[in-house]
Amino acid sequence: MKHGIFVFLLVAVCFTSCNNDDNGGPDVISVPPRLLAEVAPENDEEIKEFLQTHFYNYEEFESPPAGFDFKIKIDTIAGANANKTPLADQVSEMEIKVSSFEHGLSEEEIDVPHTIYYLSARDGIGVSPTVADSVFVRYEGLLLDGTSFDASLNNAVWFDLARLQDLQQGFRGFAEGVPNFKAGGTITENGDGTVTVDGYGVGMIIFPSGLGFFEAIGGSIPQYSPLIFNIDLYTINISDHDNDGIPSIQEDLNGNGYLYDDNTDAQGEEDAGLTVRFANFQDADDDGDGVSTRNEISDDNGNIIIPYPDSNGDGTPDYLDPDTN
Known part of the structure; x- marks a missing residue:
């Protein structure tokens, strides 16, 4: 369901194992959430490996062919693509500190550093939003293996970045990443429910699970999964x-x-x-x-x-x- 992943309530998840005890009843074993400080470096290694082994269609962005749709496409550096420049050489990064209360965790952890990686494939001609503003975007959310878990690719939708920082939304990484891009210019309605925007920004955000769902499962997002978002930033609303x-x-x-x-x-x-x-x-x-x-x-x-x-x-x-x- 389009942009549905953002309105899922976080669901606390536990794994259970059932064994027959002396009375024939099951034993239920609850596995507590892992620590942010433990998962963050593991996620960072996963992301760094992805960045070293994958590239995007930067040559098309540098010299756009006729009819180019300005969509970021990711592929593996191998075979005929062995000489491509890895994403690791093209992304920027920023550190965000996360505390356990943001995920409703009982184990107290304060200001655990998490790294967001972002790529600006095309600079927008407008201004950048802040984490407090609303943005009008087309987007796709992906796992590192390329699985798409949510998207709105045909019609742009509004997101309140401040709301996405809320504990029950769980997408602080999205809210923190989008302000690194610039919006577009004039918006023209096409009469069919779609719009055309001049010079909109195109970018990609990759962030660890501590800035996403962490231990909870949201739709097809597994526990402790780093997330990728491809973003077309049309316009913003200062909130x-x-x-x-x-x-x-x-x-x-x-x-x-x-x-x-x-x-x-x-x-x-x-x-x-x-x-x-x-x-x-x-x-x-x-x-x-x-x-x-x-x-x-x-x-x-x-x-x-x-x-x-x-x-x-x-x-x-x-x-x-x-x-x-």
Whole structure:
């Protein structure tokens, strides 16, 4: 089902083994999830081997033949392709730190490094999104063995990158990777439900399971599987999820690219007994003082004041300071 993989809820999986005990009943053995710190380097070795032994159709991108569809095609370096340049020589990489709570794991692990590899096959003529924005893309998701587990290749679809960072979505790697590409230009509707976009960006992302489903099974994705996404980035929408006048990316206060660990009024939410907590980019009253963020950053005519007001001069803007309202 197209883009269905992104809406699967993560399912906790255990392996069971049944043996007859003295009473004739089964013994059920539950295998706990592996550690992030154990799986991450294994996945990285798998990915590096893939990058060393595979290439993409870079020659077509460098000198596009007539009618070229600007699709990334991956093949093995062997036989007639033995002299091709491996992906390992063409990709860039970035490190993302992942903690066990992102997967709902009981074993506490904090900031385990995971490496994303990405390839920009064609630069878009537009701007790049942030991890807080929404993107309009065509895409295909693949396993390292080439198995396609999800795709929307004919019609582009919208994805909220911030939502894909959510713990129950499990595709932080997708959200972190797409901002490395640029969108296209003018979008033209073709009248048949499809669109044509000038100069859209084309790229590929490869990331370890700790930035995907990890130990859970999602559709045809096995446990602990690195994932590949081929992306056509058409356009973007800069997001303000809580409509408080502050772009969501500016609510990543610690600047780590992860939106869900910035919650100025977390203590107040805990004291109030709330079972659902709201990160700043989801919260229309960031400091929990009863005055909306938008009111605290606007003048009497509703115009947003830049820089954001800091009425007591303590270096903390009013919308993040519960002592001012």
